[in-house]
Amino acid sequence: MPGPGGCGTITPERRPRANPVTDSSRYRPQVIEERWQQHWQSQGLARTPEPGPSAASHSVGTGEPYYALSMFPYPSGSLHMGHVRNYVITDVIARVQRLRGRAVLHPMGWDAFGLPAENAAIERGVDPGAWTDQNIGQMREQLKRLGLSIDWDREVATCHADYYRWTQWLFLQFLDAGLAYRSEATVNWDPIDQTVLANEQVDGAGRSWRSGSLVEKRKLRQWFLKITAYADQLLDDLPKLQGWPERVRTMQANWIGRSTGAELQFEVVDGDGAGTGQHIAVFTTRPDTIYGVSYVVLAPEHPLVEALTASEQQLSVQAFIDLVGRQSDQERTAEDSPKRGMPIGASARNPANGELVPLWIADYVLAEYGTGAVMGVPAHDQRDFVFARQYELPVRQVIIPEGSDEHAYEGGAWTAGGVLIHSGPFDGLTCAEARQQIIAAGEAGGWGQGRVQYRLRDWLISRQRYWGCPIPVIHCDSCGVVPVPEEQLPVELPQGVELAAKGGSPLAQLESWVAVACPCCGQSARRETDTMDTFICSSWYYLRYSDPHNTALPFSREAVDRWLPVDQYVGGIEHAILHLLYSRFFTKVLRDRGLLGFDEPFARLLTQGMVQGITYKNPHSGRYIAPADVADPSDPRDPISGEVLDTFYEKMSKSKYNGVDPAGVIDRYGADTARMFILFKAPPEKDLEWDDADVEGQYRFLQRLWRLVDSAQERGLRLAPSGASPSGNAEAPLTEGDQELRRAVHTAIAAISEDLDGDYQFNTAVSELMKLSNAMGSQLEAASEAVAVEALTVLLVLLAPFAPHLAEELWQRLGANPDDDNSVHRQRWPEADASALRRDTVTVVIQIKGKVRGQLEVPADADAATLEALALASEVAAKWLEGQPPRRVIVVPGKLVNLVP
RNA sequence: GGGGGCAUGGCGGAAGUGGUAGACGCAGCGCACUUAAAAUGCGCAGACGGCGACGUUGUGGGGGUUCAAGUCCCCCUGCCCCCA
Numbered sequence: 001m002p003g004p005g006g007c008g009t010i011t012p013e014r015r016p017r018a019n020p021v022t023d024s025s026r027y028r029p030q031v032i033e034e035r036w037q038q039h040w041q042s043q044g045l046a047r048t049p050e051p052g053p054s055a056a057s058h059s060v061g062t063g064e065p066y067y068a069l070s071m072f073p074y075p076s077g078s079l080h081m082g083h084v085r086n087y088v089i090t091d092v093i094a095r096v097q098r099l100r101g102r103a104v105l106h107p108m109g110w111d112a113f114g115l116p117a118e119n120a121a122i123e124r125g126v127d128p129g130a131w132t133d134q135n136i137g138q139m140r141e142q143l144k145r146l147g148l149s150i151d152w153d154r155e156v157a158t159c160h161a162d163y164y165r166w167t168q169w170l171f172l173q174f175l176d177a178g179l180a181y182r183s184e185a186t187v188n189w190d191p192i193d194q195t196v197l198a199n200e201q202v203d204g205a206g207r208s209w210r211s212g213s214l215v216e217k218r219k220l221r222q223w224f225l226k227i228t229a230y231a232d233q234l235l236d237d238l239p240k241l242q243g244w245p246e247r248v249r250t251m252q253a254n255w256i257g258r259s260t261g262a263e264l265q266f267e268v269v270d271g272d273g274a275g276t277g278q279h280i281a282v283f284t285t286r287p288d289t290i291y292g293v294s295y296v297v298l299a300p301e302h303p304l305v306e307a308l309t310a311s312e313q314q315l316s317v318q319a320f321i322d323l324v325g326r327q328s329d330q331e332r333t334a335e336d337s338p339k340r341g342m343p344i345g346a347s348a349r350n351p352a353n354g355e356l357v358p359l360w361i362a363d364y365v366l367a368e369y370g371t372g373a374v375m376g377v378p379a380h381d382q383r384d385f386v387f388a389r390q391y392e393l394p395v396r397q398v399i400i401p402e403g404s405d406e407h408a409y410e411g412g413a414w415t416a417g418g419v420l421i422h423s424g425p426f427d428g429l430t431c432a433e434a435r436q437q438i439i440a441a442g443e444a445g446g447w448g449q450g451r452v453q454y455r456l457r458d459w460l461i462s463r464q465r466y467w468g469c470p471i472p473v474i475h476c477d478s479c480g481v482v483p484v485p486e487e488q489l490p491v492e493l494p495q496g497v498e499l500a501a502k503g504g505s506p507l508a509q510l511e512s513w514v515a516v517a518c519p520c521c522g523q524s525a526r527r528e529t530d531t532m533d534t535f536i537c538s539s540w541y542y543l544r545y546s547d548p549h550n551t552a553l554p555f556s557r558e559a560v561d562r563w564l565p566v567d568q569y570v571g572g573i574e575h576a577i578l579h580l581l582y583s584r585f586f587t588k589v590l591r592d593r594g595l596l597g598f599d600e601p602f603a604r605l606l607t608q609g610m611v612q613g614i615t616y617k618n619p620h621s622g623r624y625i626a627p628a629d630v631a632d633p634s635d636p637r638d639p640i641s642g643e644v645l646d647t648f649y650e651k652m653s654k655s656k657y658n659g660v661d662p663a664g665v666i667d668r669y670g671a672d673t674a675r676m677f678i679l680f681k682a683p684p685e686k687d688l689e690w691d692d693a694d695v696e697g698q699y700r701f702l703q704r705l706w707r708l709v710d711s712a713q714e715r716g717l718r719l720a721p722s723g724a725s726p727s728g729n730a731e732a733p734l735t736e737g738d739q740e741l742r743r744a745v746h747t748a749i750a751a752i753s754e755d756l757d758g759d760y761q762f763n764t765a766v767s768e769l770m771k772l773s774n775a776m777g778s779q780l781e782a783a784s785e786a787v788a789v790e791a792l793t794v795l796l797v798l799l800a801p802f803a804p805h806l807a808e809e810l811w812q813r814l815g816a817n818p819d820d821d822n823s824v825h826r827q828r829w830p831e832a833d834a835s836a837l838r839r840d841t842v843t844v845v846i847q848i849k850g851k852v853r854g855q856l857e858v859p860a861d862a863d864a865a866t867l868e869a870l871a872l873a874s875e876v877a878a879k880w881l882e883g884q885p886p887r888r889v890i891v892v893p894g895k896l897v898n899l900v901p
Numbered sequence: 902g903g904g905g906g907c908a909u910g911g912c913g914g915a916a917g918u919g920g921u922a923g924a925c926g927c928a929g930c931g932c933a934c935u936u937a938a939a940a941u942g943c944g945c946a947g948a949c950g951g952c953g954a955c956g957u958u959g960u961g962g963g964g965g966u967u968c969a970a971g972u973c974c975c976c977c978u979g980c981c982c983c984c985a
Binding site for chain 1: 902903904905906912913914915917920921924925926927928941942967968969970981982983984985
């Protein structure tokens with residue numbers, strides 16, 4: 001591949017300048033990029049401006065704060081293309097905002113706790129902390145090669161004690177607020193990783209998101225955060241997030257899953273039909289269908305099941321419970337899976353009409369949701385309908401569509417609205433009316449009440465793992481759960497723990513660490529040995545960046561309110577639910593604690609698409625083939641069998657051999673090419689197909705820019721110190737060529753400014769840069785010096801956010817002095833000059849009945865009547881109207897004239 | 902099953918509030934430079950017809966609204982995502 005080698009042995013300075021085809025006119029990113037990265041670092045170009053008079057000396061960066069944030073990475077040790085895309089997007093945003101005069105915070109850090117470090121420790125006997133720090137070091141160096149304008153002075157790592165000290169401090173805030181509690185719970189137990197998982201970490205097939213093993217159910221005493229207490233706020237504030245993608249808001253709303261309905265009490269009856277005093281509470285969103293109940297179903301885990309099961313049913317019920325226990329929630333409730341259940345030999349009384357209905361247990365009812373019991377209304381719920389058909393339970397219709405007869409809908413459940421029948425005093429009411437009145441009747445009769453139910457569960461945060469943030473509490477036999485006093489924070493992770501042991505928390509095995517005096521009574525007590533879910537650590541890191549060196553608090557109120565909410569957050573769609581919901585929850589809790597003064601942490605969210613690599617697969621063997629082993633990409637064949645391969649793009653991964661290493665791309669083309677390619681190839685939120693040929697094309701574009709500036713330099717053009725606008729005047733009007741070039745320049749300013757405002761469209765912004773470059777390529781040579789210099793100045797400033805190294809190099813080559821800090825990155829974003837965009841004549845289209853038939857060059861200020869007259873007089877009109885006057889004429893000034901015969 | 906999104910040349914993708922479809926780039930073709938190639942520069946390029954100026958057709962398929970539809974409405978097909 002003819003990549004840029006950088007193999008010349010003669011330094012540019014020693015070459016004679018006369019020959020245009022010299023090494024000095026070759027773009028060699030390998031030489032310039034590292035130099036500028038070091039220079040910028042020494043100049044503090046990415047440093048976050050602090051408020052106050054000291055910063056006022058410089059014109060740039062003293063404006064309103066702007067916070068540009070990428071989702072911080074897990075430090076795996078190697079950067080992949082998904083990271084590159086994420087951080088380049090955020091970097092462009094940060095750089096544009098600086099050029100626009102904003103004071104920019106653009107930080108980076110590490111989501112550094114988690115299982116990979118612990119697994120590496122077990123497999124290789126290394127210290128998880130040392131392993132993680134080494135990875136951080138590697139990744140930081142890789143990131144720096146991208147030329148990101150990150151303020152590294154604000155770097156945080158969640159696994160460092162100076163960070164997790166405050167994670168613990170914040171946990172104690174939750175504890176103090178009554179939002180952290182311990183509870184015995186059925187938990188998802190991962191038998192491979194030997195830990196519990198949050199519901200969110202179990203996939204649709206009931207497998208661990210990390211180990212992939214089937215998750216088991218276990219009862220354990222666990223720590224929870226009471227996110228359900230904020231369910232309403234988290235849902236109701238979603239409409240505030242207009243800068244978020246609609247689908248992310250929808251996903252969060254679905255996840256919270258608020259449903260309004262009623263909790264109704266069914267009294268258990270004995271064999272003679274007499275009440276036993278025991279009640280089964282069911283939750284339903286359809287209290288209006290209560291007269292259609294034909295049975296009540298309990299979750300197999302429901303606490304009353306054992307007591308209520310008739311003795312002759314004991315064996316089969318127990319067998320059924322065991323069977324269900326092996327299924328995941330998803331399997332149990334999937335609509336297409338068979339519903340299974342059995343009667344337990346007891347009955348309950350319908351509180352509305354006094355009827356006795358049988359009690360069942362079934363797999364599709366979950367103990368965790370609602371009350372763990374539902375009323376079965378086969379006529380008006382599809383799952384109940386399927387269940388009833390299967391077990392020959394009665395189906396009674398109590399809702400009919402308005403105006404229809406009652407037998408019209410027997411084929412399946414009628415789940416839409418209608419009018420009540422067979423419902424005693426409620427007959428004739430609409431569903432909505434009946435819901436209210438039946439709830440009212442229930443409240444009056446003591447057998448029901450309105451209730452709001454959420455799909456959202458409390459957040460299980462306990463992990464039986466070493467490499468996480470220790471939960472800062474102490475268990476004392478006499479005082480109970482005692483928070484570790486603030487001044488004793490951080491509770492540091494101890495060294496030398498045996499990590500390979502299975503079956504519980506590694507910390508529990510280190511007696512010297514566990515045994516501690518109770519802070520309350522001084523008696524011997526024991527530390528909590530669970531660590532926190534790493535999602536806790538990532539739920540507040542964006543706050544810490546505002547004040548990363550604070551040793552008295554996680555952040556000061558002043559700093560956090562100055563920088564937040566984050567103006568633009570950028571990251572993967574995979575965090576649409578968990579991380580973003582948890583962060584919103586944290587923000588609201590901390591607001592209620594008075595620690596910060598805003599409701600939502602992220603004003604705008606950009607979810608960038610995946611980076612996909614070209615993937616070859618043998619359709620018969622199912623084997624993936626590395627692109628390097630495919631001899632002819634236009635006819636991809638298996639290198640061994642010669643079979644034709646399937647070709648497609650898929651997310652880059654090792655097992656598919658379709659990954660592209662960012663370091664290799666930077667080595668070959670430089671960071672600027674990689675940045676430009678990624679931004680240009682696809683809109684930011686869409687998946688991006690990595691294509692070496694397109695990368696090559698992007699490199700050629702940067703080379704063209706290099707040559708363009710090189711020849712301008714040969715001509716002796718230098719950047720003007722003042723930057724006065726060469727707009728011409730009456731005595732010395734601009735030539736037509738100058739006007740045309742200026743129009744191209746200011747069109748680019750307007751278009752790119754538009755593309756970078758709010759909704760970011762980097763792909764079209766880059767294409768506008770290309771257009772400007774094309775225009776300059778043909779017109780710069782003939783342009784006057786003033787206009788040419790303006791064009792060059794604008795081109796380089798517009799280029800600066802995208803290809804920062806090249807823009808800076810060319811800026812300096814055109815005469816700016818790097819030593820007096822005249823960086824292209826400290827310039828002002830240009831303003832489009834409306835007078836440059838003005839033109840004397842414009843082309844309008846002549847349509848005949850909506851079809852384009854010709855064009856007309858007209859004065860730009862021609863009014864509708866003039867345009868109509870010109871169009872009617874045109875040859876096009878003569879040809880198509882055949883002498884008849886048009887029935888109708890539509891004129892869109894500056895655009896078209898439509899003649900309708 | 903529910904909710905959301907998408908569908909435009911050989912390919913990636915452009916097209917404020919309906920107003921010249923295909924910007925920009927990749928791949929391709931032609932020309933110039935070169936002994937030649939690479940690189941570079943210039944040009945062509947939706948499809949069909951025509952030597953041509955042009956004409957017809959064209960944004961997944963079908964219908965509709967409109968002077969005018971990629972864009973708005975209805976139906977259908979396919980793909981993707983989320984929730985069940």
